[in-house]
Each structure stands twice: as C-alpha cells, then as structure tokens.
Amino acid sequence: MPLTYSDYLRIPDLLSLQHAQSQPAEHDELLFIIIHQTYELWFKLMLHELDKVKGDLTRGDLYGAIATFQRCRTIMKTLVGQLDILETMTPMNFTSFRARLDTSSGFQSAQFREFEFTLGYKRGAMLPMLPAGPGRDAAEHRLRARSVVDHFYDFLERHGVAIPAPLRARAVTEPSIADADVQDGLFALYKSRPDLAILFELMTDFDEGQQEWRYRHVKVVERTIGSKRGTGGSLGVEFLKKSLFQPAFHDLWAIRHRL
Ligand code: HEM
Numbered sequence: 001m002p003l004t005y006s007d008y009l010r011i012p013d014l015l016s017l018q019h020a021q022s023q024p025a026e027h028d029e030l031l032f033i034i035i036h037q038t039y040e041l042w043f044k045l046m047l048h049e050l051d052k053v054k055g056d057l058t059r060g061d062l063y064g065a066i067a068t069f070q071r072c073r074t075i076m077k078t079l080v081g082q083l084d085i086l087e088t089m090t091p092m093n094f095t096s097f098r099a100r101l102d103t104s105s106g107f108q109s110a111q112f113r114e115f116e117f118t119l120g121y122k123r124g125a126m127l128p129m130l131p132a133g134p135g136r137d138a139a140e141h142r143l144r145a146r147s148v149v150d151h152f153y154d155f156l157e158r159h160g161v162a163i164p165a166p167l168r169a170r171a172v173t174e175p176s177i178a179d180a181d182v183q184d185g186l187f188a189l190y191k192s193r194p195d196l197a198i199l200f201e202l203m204t205d206f207d208e209g210q211q212e213w214r215y216r217h218v219k220v221v222e223r224t225i226g227s228k229r230g231t232g233g234s235l236g237v238e239f240l241k242k243s244l245f246q247p248a249f250h251d252l253w254a255i256r257h258r259l
Contacts, residue, residue: 021100028093029100035086036106039079043111046075050118050148057148057155062199065155069202076209083216087223094224098231105232110135113142119210119248120147120176129232149176149249152203159196161185178250187255200252207249214244 006012017037020029049072056064106112107129116123117139124143130136150172153163164181189196218240221230230236247253 020097021102022097026093026097028089029097031085031089032094032097035082038082040109040111042075042079043109043115046072047111047114047118049075050115054146054148054151057151060155060158062195066199066202069199069206073202073206073209076206076213080209080212080216083213083220086220089224091224091226098225101231103231103233105230105234107230107232107234108135110139113139117142117145118148120149121243121246121248122147122173122175124173143173146172147176152249153182156182156185156189159189159193161189176248176250178254182251183255186251187258190255190259203249204252207247207252210248211245214240214246218244 018030018033020026020033022029049068053065053068053072055061056068107126108131110130113123113126113130116126122143127136127140127143130139153168157163161182162185164179167177167179167182170177186200190200218237221240222237225236227238228236230239234240
C-alpha cells in the first residue's frame with residue numbers, strides 16, 4: 001500500500017485531539033484549543049532548530065547558523081502573527097468558557113519554559129509551576145544544559161573574542177548576563193567581519209521577535225481579561241509585564257549605539 005498523506009501525517013490522530021471542556025461546546029473554544037496546540041507544535045520545531053544552532057555555533061558553522069536563525073526568526077514572526085486570530089475572540093466569548101479551564105494556564109507550558117531556558121533566560125523558580133512528569137523533566141534538563149548564549153561564546157572565541165573566565169565559570173543554571181568584554185569583541189567583529197554581522201543581525205531580529213511575542217501576549221491578555229488574575233494563579237497582566245523587554249542576547253543590544 002502506498003503511503004498516503006493522511007497516514008504519513010497521522011491526520012485522524014491529529015484531528016481527534018481537540019476536546020472542548022464546555023458542554024455544550026462554546027463556539028470559540030475550538031479556536032482557543034487549536035491556537036494553543038499550534039503554538040506547541042511550533043515550540044517543538046523551534047527547540048529542534050535551536051538545538052541545531054547550538055551545534056552550528058560551537059563548530060563555527062556560520063552558514064548553518066545563519067540559515068537556522070533565518071528560520072527561527074520567521075517562525076517567531078508566525079507566532080506573533082497568530083495572535084491576530086486569537087484577538088478576534090471577544091472578552092465575552094472567552095468568559096463563556098474560561099471557568100472550564102480551571103487552573104490550566106500557559107504557565108504550565110513546559111515547552112515554553114524549555115524555550116526560555118534554551119535561550120539562557122533561566123528562571124529555575126518557574127519549574128515547580130509545571131506539573132511533575134516528562135514536561136517538567138525536559139525543562140529541568142534544559143535548565144541544566146548550556147544555553148544558546150553559551151554556544152555563542154564558543155563561536156565568538158573561534159573568532160578571537162576572549163570570553164572572560166568568570167563568565168565561563170558561571171553555573172549553567174544562572175540566567176545569561178551582559179558583559180562589557182564580550183561587547184567590545186562583538187563591536188570589533190561588526191566592524192571587521194561583514195559576514196559575521198549578518199548572523200548578529202539575524203540573532204537580533206530573532207530576539208526582537210521573542211520580545212514582541214511577550215508584548216503582544218500581554219496585550220491579548222489585557223484586552224481579554226483586563227486586571228483579572230490568571231487561571232494559573234498569577235496576578236495576570238502585572239506578572240507578565242515583568243518579563244517584557246528581556247533580551248536573550250544582551251550583548252547584541254548593548255552595542256547598538258556604538259555601531
Ligand atoms: C485569551 C488568550 C489568553 C489569555 C487570557 C492568557 C492569559 C495568560 C495569563 C493570565 C498568564 C499568566 C499566568 C497565569 O496566571 O495564568 C499567561 C501566561 C502564559 N501564556 Fe497566556 N493567555 C492567552 C493566550 C495564550 C496563547 C495563545 C499562548 C500560546 C502558547 C499563551 C502562552 C502563555 C505562556 C507561555 C505563559 C507563561 C508566560 C511566562 O511565564 O512568562 N497564552 N497567559
């Protein structure tokens with residue numbers, strides 16, 4: 001039997017995964033479920049790509065890293081763009097089934113936490129928010145793994161940037177931080193290596209994209225639930241605002257005024 005589209009992509013399985021909690025099902029709950037499931041699929045791909053880029057950076061594969069950051073940047077734009085669809089759901093539509101979400105919340109997205117940790121935004125205190133199980137284990141594994149920033153240091157070192165020893169000696173579970181020496185090295189490479197500058201600009205695009213996602217998500221939340229607390233138990237908008245404008249690649253942002 002030749003392989004069919006449906007068999008290859010497991011379409012019947014995929015289409016059987018949307019279970020509304022509201023009874024009878026509220027019209028907009030299907031949108032709410034599909035949008036979150038779609039995000040989780042993109043997160044899965046993003047993590048796959050970021051794992052590849054770590055290897056590219058450490059091996060010094062510039063073109064590999066450029067191609068992958070191009071892809072990650074474009075996925076990020078799609079993640080931001082998808083929120084437009086969700087914004088067609090009014091607060092009244094959402095209220096009609098929100099209570100049925102119980103305590104479930106994006107807070108419990110293990111893959112989002114994996115994404116943050118992979119980028120070096122290591123908020124270990126968020127781990128206990130994840131239900132025990134394979135999701136939390138995967139996030140914990142990434143908390144304890146070297147981040148994209150650590151692999152970026154390997155890349156910079158190959159190009160003559162001396163990464164300060166204390167920076168290298170920091171615990172991998174700590175969030176990445178800005179460093180003046182790394183910035184001087186990056187600045188010199190920007191001026192002397194236009195090929196490397198292409199990568200740095202793509203990384204900046206990507207980083208702008210992940211910050212944009214947080215901003216747009218806060219706005220979706222604000223327009224949909226206002227000042228209500230989150231289903232995950234946080235203060236909602238107030239909590240989410242704390243992680244706005246947090247770059248993943250601090251040093252790339254810190255030198256913009258010098259370029
Ligand atoms: C009507 C739409 C949405 C509302 C009202 C909403 C609300 C919230 C709230 C209030 C929080 C704070 C945690 C809590 O107390 O629950 C949160 C966190 C989060 N949400 Fe949403 N959300 C919406 C859509 C989405 C979508 C489409 C995604 C895509 C995956 C998403 C992913 C997340 C993530 C990853 C967090 C954790 C953020 C962090 O810890 O910094 N949310 N959401």
